[in-house]
Amino acid sequence: MRSLLRDRFSRPLDPRAADYSSSVEEDQSLLVPDLVGSLAHLRMLWREGLIPDGDARKLHEGLTALYRRALEGRVKLDPALEDVHMNVEVALTSRAGPRAGARLHTGRSRNDQVATDLLLYLRESSWAVETAAWRLVRTLLRQARGPAGRTTVLGRTHFQEAQRVHLGQVLLVHAHRFARDAQRAEALRRSLRHSPLGSAALAGSSLPLDRGSTARWLGFSGPNPNSMDAVSDRDPSAEALFLAALVGVHASSLAEEIVLWSTPELRQVRLDDPFVTTSSLMPHKRNPDLAELARAEAGPLLGLLVAHLTVQKGLPLAYNRDLQALKPLLREGIRRTIRLLDLMEGMLATARFLPPGEGSPSPPATLTWSVEAVDALVRAGSPFREAHRQMAAFVKSLEGQDLPRDPRSWDRLLEERFPALAATGFRVPRPEEEPDLRRTMGGSHWSWVRRDARNLQAQAGAAARRIRRERLAWERKVRFLLEPLPPRSGRGALPAEKR
Numbered sequence: 001m002r003s004l005l006r007d008r009f010s011r012p013l014d015p016r017a018a019d020y021s022s023s024v025e026e027d028q029s030l031l032v033p034d035l036v037g038s039l040a041h042l043r044m045l046w047r048e049g050l051i052p053d054g055d056a057r058k059l060h061e062g063l064t065a066l067y068r069r070a071l072e073g074r075v076k077l078d079p080a081l082e083d084v085h086m087n088v089e090v091a092l093t094s095r096a097g098p099r100a101g102a103r104l105h106t107g108r109s110r111n112d113q114v115a116t117d118l119l120l121y122l123r124e125s126s127w128a129v130e131t132a133a134w135r136l137v138r139t140l141l142r143q144a145r146g147p148a149g150r151t152t153v154l155g156r157t158h159f160q161e162a163q164r165v166h167l168g169q170v171l172l173v174h175a176h177r178f179a180r181d182a183q184r185a186e187a188l189r190r191s192l193r194h195s196p197l198g199s200a201a202l203a204g205s206s207l208p209l210d211r212g213s214t215a216r217w218l219g220f221s222g223p224n225p226n227s228m229d230a231v232s233d234r235d236p237s238a239e240a241l242f243l244a245a246l247v248g249v250h251a252s253s254l255a256e257e258i259v260l261w262s263t264p265e266l267r268q269v270r271l272d273d274p275f276v277t278t279s280s281l282m283p284h285k286r287n288p289d290l291a292e293l294a295r296a297e298a299g300p301l302l303g304l305l306v307a308h309l310t311v312q313k314g315l316p317l318a319y320n321r322d323l324q325a326l327k328p329l330l331r332e333g334i335r336r337t338i339r340l341l342d343l344m345e346g347m348l349a350t351a352r353f354l355p356p357g358e359g360s361p362s363p364p365a366t367l368t369w370s371v372e373a374v375d376a377l378v379r380a381g382s383p384f385r386e387a388h389r390q391m392a393a394f395v396k397s398l399e400g401q402d403l404p405r406d407p408r409s410w411d412r413l414l415e416e417r418f419p420a421l422a423a424t425g426f427r428v429p430r431p432e433e434e435p436d437l438r439r440t441m442g443g444s445h446w447s448w449v450r451r452d453a454r455n456l457q458a459q460a461g462a463a464a465r466r467i468r469r470e471r472l473a474w475e476r477k478v479r480f481l482l483e484p485l486p487p488r489s490g491r492g493a494l495p496a497e498k499r
Contacts, residue, residue, distance in 0.1 A: 021321075022079050023083045023324050027087075027327070029121060029331050030084050030117040031084055031087075033116070035066055036120060036218070037116045037197060038063055038088060038104060040481055041108060041197060042056060042060060043214075043481065044217075046060075047210070048207075051103045055099065055100035055103055056485060058095075058096035058100045059092060059104055060484065062092045062095040064482050066088065066092065084117070085110050089101060089105065106207065107200065107207045112197055116196050118330070119196070120218065122192060122237070122330075126186070126188050127189070127467055127471060128334075128338055129334070129338060129341070131464075133247070134178075137460050139345050139349045141453055141457055141460070143171050143351070143353065144172050145453050148168075150446065151353060151355045152435060153165060155169075163368045164431055166444060168449045169435075169444055172449065172453060174254045177250040177254075181247050181250060188236065188240060192236060193220060193222070194220060194223060194225070195222070195223050196224050196231060199230035201231070201319065202317075203227055211223035217477060232320075232323070234308075234312060238305070238309060241304050242305055245304070247341065248298035248301035248337070249298045249302075251344055252295045255294040255295035255344070259288050259292060269353050271288055275288075275346070276290070293343075304332060369434055370395060377421065380424050390418070394418075407427065410428040411427050
């Protein structure tokens with residue numbers, strides 16, 4: 001069996017070539033999808049009369065046994081057999097016998113096999129990524145809706161103080177980003193509509209294959225309408241790695257906030273002990289190392305996407321062995337993405353956000369209310385540009401001076417400089433009052449923050465229920481494929497296949 005697919009040649013592959021061309025290591029993740037696809041293909045071949053009944057039943061028993069062992073992690077692929085497909089065929093032949101084992105590959109090629117395996121793998125992976133992303137969203141929501149969410153913090157642009165906002169609104173920004181990532185995972189899964197199985201090497205088959213049935217049994221809406229596209233398309237893998245890269249970018253932004261908030265200068269968050277380290281030299285240090293590692297993850301994930309697209313570039317139709325190099329990139333990207341989301345969820349779930357006065361410094365004297373003062377001048381009748389110019393000149397006149405911390409002192413200064421403000425009833429807000437002055441839809445007023453959180457919570461709940469329904473539907477299809485082949489009843493649809 002070690003000389004499989006070498007009948008065309010007089011000599012075996014050079015050991016270096018065999019080692020270089022083997023994809024067994026990355027194919028381990030494709031083992032279960034390959035077995036499920038083989039079960040669907042076998043059922044179709046049997047129903048179409050392309051495999052004798054006795055051989056079909058032996059093959060089905062063998063595939064079922066392999067599937068159950070694979071789920072338990074008890075099937076290890078042999079690197080000498082090049083890839084997952086050859087490993088399955090050899091294992092199946094040793095169990096069902098050489099004559100039966102030689103029949104399963106009827107009407108298919110490793111080209112359409114691997115394309116099908118990848119889509120099944122991506123379907124399962126997209127559920128895992130979406131679930132992990134929504135879990136992180138729910139954790140951010142718990143923090144945003146809790147007591148810490150109403151803490152007033154400095155919102156920044158260009159990392160300069162801008163306007164005061166509720167911490168909850170800041171956390172919801174990150175929740176929205178990961179919610180969009182979760183929705184992208186769902187969209188990716190929904191785009192996996194067409195089954196490549198039965199496209200063979202590139203041009204289909206002269207055998208009477210029922211591609212519609214195998215597509216339906218495997219959870220697709222139908223067969224890919226172009227057999228050459230079916231075996232060469234790797235767009236879904238590229239889209240998955242784009243999603244992974246974007247998750248990395250979003251996690252990097254959140255991790256950077258955590259690193260900054262952990263500094264003694266800001267002291268806005270205290271990470272739980274399991275998510276910090278200390279220095280090998282300085283025992284007083286409390287380093288946010290895990291957040292820093294998460295911040296770095298965007299680099300490798302972006303690199304995997306660029307590598308994937310570069311391999312795809314300029315390939316002639318249809319299948320080329322270059323595509324094998326994409327499998328480890330995809331597997332690594334999925335692995336890193338799920339691990340990153342899980343880390344961020346654990347870190348945020350146990351983090352304690354500190355209100356002013358509890359570990360964090362008191363709110364510094366700032367001029368973040370200057371925007372509201374300009375708006376008050378506008379209400380008094382001043383054109384916005386003129387009001388902005390006047391307030392900017394006032395701010396400039398204060399440079400180098402110690403700013404008063406008492407809002408009442410500011411009120412007196414403003415009344416002297418801007419008499420028109422007295423008629424508007426404007427007064428300088430206390431730091432905790434400032435966010436609730438902005439009532440426009442989606443603004444920093446707590447009612448909008450609360451509504452935003454409530455809507456995201458509803459989306460997360462609906463997504464969890466949908467994922468559960470989708471997975472149950474898929475499990476029913478797999479259970480059907482694992483059912484013993486029914487008694488032969490002639491060609492035509494079997495009642496059980498309508499599930």
